[in-house]
Amino acid sequence: MTARILYGKDFAAQIKESARIEVDKLKNNFNVTPGLAVVIVGENPASQVYVRNKHKTCEELGIKSEVVALPETATKDDLLAKIDELNADKSIHGILVQLPLPDAIKSHSDAILNRIDPLKDVDGFHPMNVGKLVIGNPALVPCTPAGCIEMLDLAGIEIDGKRAVIIGRSNIVGKPMLHLLMARHATVTVCHSHTKNLPEVTREADILVAAMGKPKFVTADMIKTGAVVVDVGINRIAPKKLVGDVDFDAAVEVASAITPVPGGVGLLTVAMLMKNVVTAVKLQLGV
Numbered sequence: 579m580t581a582r583i584l585y586g587k588d589f590a591a592q593i594k595e596s597a598r599i600e601v602d603k604l605k606n607n608f609n610v611t612p613g614l615a616v617v618i619v620g621e622n623p624a625s626q627v628y629v630r631n632k633h634k635t636c637e638e639l640g641i642k643s644e645v646v647a648l649p650e651t652a653t654k655d656d657l658l659a660k661i662d663e664l665n666a667d668k669s670i671h672g673i674l675v676q677l678p679l680p681d682a683i684k685s686h687s688d689a690i691l692n693r694i695d696p697l698k699d700v701d702g703f704h705p706m707n708v709g710k711l712v713i714g715n716p717a718l719v720p721c722t723p724a725g726c727i728e729m730l731d732l733a734g735i736e737i738d739g740k741r742a743v744i745i746g747r748s749n750i751v752g753k754p755m756l757h758l759l760m761a762r763h764a765t766v767t768v769c770h771s772h773t774k775n776l777p778e779v780t781r782e783a784d785i786l787v788a789a790m791g792k793p794k795f796v797t798a799d800m801i802k803t804g805a806v807v808v809d810v811g812i813n814r815i816a817p818k819k820l821v822g823d824v825d826f827d828a829a830v831e832v833a834s835a836i837t838p839v840p841g842g843v844g845l846l847t848v849a850m851l852m853k854n855v856v857t858a859v860k861l862q863l864g865v
């Protein structure tokens with residue numbers, strides 16, 4: 579078997595196009611231009627690339643984008659004051675703080691993220707939005723796992739009744755993915771670094787999601803023949819070489835569908851952010 583390759587750019591283009599149509603409707607019907615503020619602290623080169631990419635995508639779709647760049651020396655209070663300002667700004671509907679924060683204020687990350695108005699929390703990290711996701715009343719959902727679900731839907735891959743296994747239990751990927759898959763009636767197992775007999779568990783998966791951050795950790799013998807493999811991992815193994823958590827060349831011979839790295843799930847995250855900005859506007863307008 580050679581798997582169908584699920585290229586992120588095809589799905590990201592569809593997600594962005596539907597966001598663009600929604601942006602036009604908000605402008606025409608409500609006279610509202612959606613606005614996103616991205617707060618970046620310091621000079622982390624990877625973060626700067628991500629922020630530029632978000633800004634460019636906003637411009638493509640007609641979303642107002644404001645990049646708030648604070649110096650490396652910014653304090654927790656500087657950041658909280660900036661968030662308060664953006665919470666009160668009616669032209670800004672979505673706020674995100676680019677992570678990771680510099681070491682000096684990293685320990686305050688939760689306090690800083692929790693200051694964002696939950697209705698403007700387009701990353702879906704605020705405890706209020708996490709709680710809504712857990713009780714099955716989602717509003718703003720973390721972009722990467724939400725993008726994976728959207729991709730499976732667009733690819734016509736059934737989730738209902740499937741056995742899903744997630745490797746990784748982070749708040750950003752693994753845990754929200756559990757709730758999203760469960761809400762779609764999959765039977766879900768979440769694995770982590772204390773899981774015993776991991777290959778035995780992963781071989782049960784009809785849908786296997788790898789989100790651990792370990793290059794090529796998931797080998798072909800860990801995958802059931804015909805499984806759908808979603809590789810969320812992004813691992814830099816050389817200055818210009820990224821690989822996923824899955825050994826792609828071997829897995830492609832066993833799976834029925836698989837996302838590549840690069841070029842897979844990574845491209846969906848920014849597209850879903852745009853969709854979340856549109857959702858945030860609608861929540862704030864009550865439409």
Ligand code: NDP
Binds near residue numbers: 722745
């Ligand atoms: P974290 O480091 O926060 O979490 C990793 C998880 O993997 C933990 O739950 C950990 O278990 C688990 N894990 C680590 N080693 C093993 C092992 N040997 N066996 C089983 N489980 C293990 O990572 P993130 O969730 O933030 O990110 C995961 C990957 O996804 C990274 O490569 C990251 O770069 C990528 N990513 C990609 C995004 C995108 O495409 N846009 C967005 C976000 C992340 P434990 O809890 O026990 O420590």
